[in-house]
Amino acid sequence: MENLNGYLIVSAILFAIGTIGVLTRKNAIVIFMCIELMLNAVNLTFISLSRHLGHLDGQIFVIFIMTVAAAEAAVGLALMIAFYNNKESIDVEDVNLMKW
Amino acid sequence: METLFFVIISLVAIISAILVITCKNPINSALSLIMTFFCLATYYVMLDAPFMAAIQVMVYAGAIMVLIVFTIMLLNIRVNATQKHSHKVLLGSILGIFILINTVVLLFKSQVSNPVGGLTGDLIKNLGHSELIGREMFTTFLLPFEITSILLLVAIIGSVILAKKKI
Amino acid sequence: MSNVLSLTTFLPILGVLLLLFIPKDSKSVLRNVTLAVTLVNFLVSLTILSGFQTNAEFQFIENMPWIAAGPFVMRYNIGIDGISLWLVILTTFIMPIAVLSTYTAVEEKVKEYMICLLMLETGMLGAFISLDLFLFYIFWEVMLIPMYFMIGIWGGKNKIYAAVKFFIYTMVGSLLMLVALIFLYFKGMEAGITDFGLLQFFSLKLDMTTQIWLFLAFAFAFAIKVPMFPLHTWLPDAHTEAPTAGSVILAAVLLKMGTYGYVRFAIPLFPDAAHKFAPMIATLAVIGIIYAALVAMVQEDVKKLVAYSSVAHLGFVMLGIFAFNVEGISGGMLQMLNHGISTGALFLIVGFIYERRHTRLITDFGGLSKQMPVFATIFMIVTLSSIGLPGTNGFVGEFLILIGSFESELRWWTVVATSGVILSAVYMLWVFQRVMFGELDNPKNQKLLDLNARELTIMVPLIVMIFVMGLYPKPFIDKMDPAVRKLVSQMRVAPVNAQAIPAGLPAGHPAMETPAAEPSMMPAGHPVVAPSSDVNTEKVVNPHEAK
């Protein structure tokens, strides 16, 4: 695997973009998507390193991450719907009950 | 050839990722994200992991993104024209870039070890990726696998309870 | 039945498990089951009493590995001797009474309340039987939490303040104790101690500076729990806000943790420091006696008054313990039991009228004797026990404390403390007069009902114990005597009394045990276990027979 660094750099860039998205966007669904993006960046790292090291564990891990992501998507989106039902908005700036 | 392909895919992936975070309309973001996911699936194929690529397309691009798009449409969110906190964008970007710098520096400073497992491209070609994954999954990782099902069950119940107005 | 101690301690937890399966709406079932569990536990603890051999050794020992984390080795090491025996029995004795008192007092969240009570019982019992310092610490904290909830959830109108105050006060002390505990453990490891077992630490030789710091940390934690002046202000608040059963347990058992801590840990672990600080602690104890009595005198709330009287009583206990002789410490131990019974009874009494009138202000009452004669009689008896009238239990303990401390170095302290007997009569009789005597002029009081059968059932055992312990305290003293003697020998009392004894006279006083001829022994270790023959000789050479 001569191109390992390429994959890792792409993964890092994607992760950074995801982070920026989480930090800058207000729309909860977009934030959610950015989180998915970050997870995928990590998945890419796992698989490329798994391939490089010649060991399957990393890929197994990715499967678990995907499962978690799926579960997270289900619960997170349900949360958003519930929140939207209450506040007529999914703007995270409206989520401020945990203040003080 | 392969390098060129890699660069093209990478550019597409990064640009669509940037689109994810810049598009005003969430639908556009979602479509860009799907694009990114497809790029990642391509990477997986290039990394001799066709099974992962298939799952990537099915689970992420297929299931999760469909769920997200449905949600967006269901909620019918008005697009907010103005981004009030420009300093937020600035600070967030700076931090993101710092993360990137950190990671890249880490990447170059550290030494990746030599292969430890016996997994080679030939082996994958001979046996098939799915079989390898399946064998590993149902032997060594059987217990986590089963626990995952519980996690999914919990998620199902949780989302039903959360989303329903009255139970 | 070798593990009867464990059984006693954890039976309430089994009860909790049982309670979990009972729906929370069937209140009477919950109450009865809890009562049954505590009663059974009391019966089980009686087997401990009957199996207890009257000697100075720890008995019913169970010693099993528990936690071994790196250098820290904690063992499940439990056992009792004459000192903890009666406190265990007191706990199991008070619990059914406390449970029975909640039958009508608590109507909300009955299940949680009962669970709290049972967990509290386990915590208290565990603390009394632990022979492993760390195990003790765990139980010490365990009993804090149910009590916190009991005050905070079922308390009066200022319950949150009281609960938090109680919690933080106690927590501050116990964290200091934890630090001291760990420090002590490292000191012990240098000397070859392998785990947190208490008995090993008794033979540990510590230099004076270490002893002083460790003693101060332990003493501080226990002083808060006792509580000693000036760390007592959590007590009136906690008592006033706590529900009746909570007050009863708090007064009867929890406060004893502090004094028990001194007897079991602070004093024998750091004897030299204890000696050094005895005058200071005695001063605080005496101030507490007078101070609490004066403050109690002017209280308007009956429960607060009783709470302050607790402070005064425990001042006596502390004075007795720091007399460092058999009379004083036995008196202190006895007074702990007495206080548990009579102050517990007083809180129950306050609870009874509170349930009827929903007020505790003294001015709201007056002339209740006419309406509630049985109640008046019981209140009278308990009052007398509390002020230490001869023939009731309060007298025996108080008297032994005073005579013990009078013959120790604390003579002048005793003189001041003795005047506390006047003040206690003043405030107790005054409150009795204002509540029970006078015209029955408040119309709300004219329809009060006398005690019902359940309330009588609660009070009768306490009244019986008041007289039994007052008129025939011999079995109580005898059982604890060897352990107390051993403690005194561990203390190596400074030969103050011995100086006055002309040489050649038979040793009659424990002070005589001090090896005056070996001053070099002073910083050295005290005997871990006094040879039983020593104890016997002391018994044989009794001054009366010697004369």
Place this chain on the structure above:
Amino acid sequence: MFDNVWLIPLFPLIGFLINGFFGKKIKNEAVIGGIGTLMIFMSFIVSCGILMQMIGLPPEQRVFEKVLFPWIHCGNFKADMAFLVDPLSAVMIMVVTGVGSLIHLYSIGYMHGEEGFYRFFAYLNLFCMAMLLLVLGNNMLVMFIGWEGVGLCSYLLIGYYFHKKSAGDAGKKAFVMNRVGDFGFLLGMFTLYWWFGSNHNIWTINFTEIKAASHLLPYGGVVTVATLCFFVGATGKSAQIPLFTWLPDAMEGPTPVSALIHAATMVTAGVYMIGRMSFVFIKSPDTMMVVAVVGAATAIFAATIGTAQNDIKRVLAYSTVSQLGFMFLAMGVGAFWAGIFHLMTHAFFKACMFLGSGSVIHSMHHALHHGHLHDDAQDMRNMGGLRKVMPITFITFFVSTLAIAGIFPFSGFFSKDEILWKAFSNPYHGNLNIILWGTGAIAACFTAFYMFRLVFMTFFGECRINPKVKSHLHESPLVITIPLMVLGALATVGGFIGMPKVMGALPNYLEHWLDPVFELANEFGTKYAHEGGHHSHALEWGLMGLSIAIAVVGIMIALTMYVKNTGAPARFTATFPALHRAVYNKWYIDELYDFLFVNPCKAFGQFLWKGFDVVVVDGIVNGVANVVMGFSGIFRYMQSGYIYNYAFSMVLGVVVILGYYIFK
């Protein structure tokens, strides 16, 4: 018989338990009163048996100890529930059970129809038990049970009419003052115990053991401390200066209680205690002097107050205080047997007078009740001329008054004269003797005066009660008059058992009887007694005559002022208004105590609570909490509640930590 000594306190205890538990159900007054009286009478019979047996023994064998069961054994300390029977306690149990039986009997009549009849008898029985424990105790601790027990019963019985605030207050006052005394008693006990233990390794509080070891005690020094402490105890219980103010207030209780507790038995406990420990007291000349001086001072002080009171029972109460002063005077001058002698005669005549006054009050009360009047049934100004309607009460009362005034040959004459003579002739106090004697004599004069004032105001002259109800006054029933007659007879002849030697008509039985008890004390006393204590018989006769003369003078003044010249008291009051007001208000002692002790204590308590507890201690505690809360009040603004802020901090943390590890 000696072996059965435990029966003596047991019977009243049984009576207490029966009446206490079942009295309310029994309801029948005759049964309740009968049980109470019977129980104490049984004790009396046992006491008689013990006395008979003791008389049959030679003097040196008249001591018997009975250990019932071990009580407190701890370390060196050892106290058994044990009884001591010796001539002194034999006299005391005879007085207690004898007078007690009569008063129980009397109470059946007097308390008739009271709401808490059973309660009264239960308490009375309990009191007798405690008193008997007190006199029979073999060690200080058993004595102390009785000591506090009688205090308790006194509290309960004074507060018998608990709905009256004054009764509750009086009960509490009595108990607290007694507690002050108990404080002294405890300290005295501790001192003796500690001294014997640490110096001679004799750890004991047992009377016989202390007696056996008493030769080890030094003169003065620690003994003075211990005995002064004990004396504080005695002043509390026996209402001496400075702790006497509770006794007059104690008259709030029913009259039989006053007779039994506050005249015949409980208040004499202090005297008995000094008698019991005479061999310790005598070792301290200073204490003896203090006892004598306090006794004499109390005798005259209380007597002056007694002259101005109008409440019949209060006069008797002050008279009791004064007579107790005489007993302490006797103790203080080393005439222990005379003190006990006066204790006994006083029990007879004062009980008789109290019961007599009770009879009068009973009758007055009934009469006033008939007329629906609310005049004070105890105020002597409402009485007068009662001798015609209540002849038996009058005669017995009059006999007792003669006895207390010290008229020959009534019992009081012998005992009081013996005390005055010893005050004059004792070898201990040197020049102080004449002052002691003079004070005693003047007090005796006052006694005669106010007692006859009482008699004249109550039984002589015109009847001042509202004429409407005059016809309702009548003699009390037999159950009341029988005890009066018995006690009257005893007050008349009781003195003959202690006839002075110079008279020679009869041997001095009592002194010989008590000799084994006080022998040791007298022996110790000779160590520092002054020489030249021999006085001629002529002097003794002369002083005897003088004391009678003094009494007669007192009577004459009373006669002049209250019978012949009835305007005199008013004129006297008008001439010396300040003096009268001071005496009438008991020299403002109560007010003084309130000012000195009670109010400062309350104020100090208030200060400690509101000032120290709440402000200082809780101030610190809450202050710490407030500081913490103040800081968190600032820091909490970090919790903005916006998710992106949290995410931002989290990422920042990741960047910083990661950066640190990468670039370090």
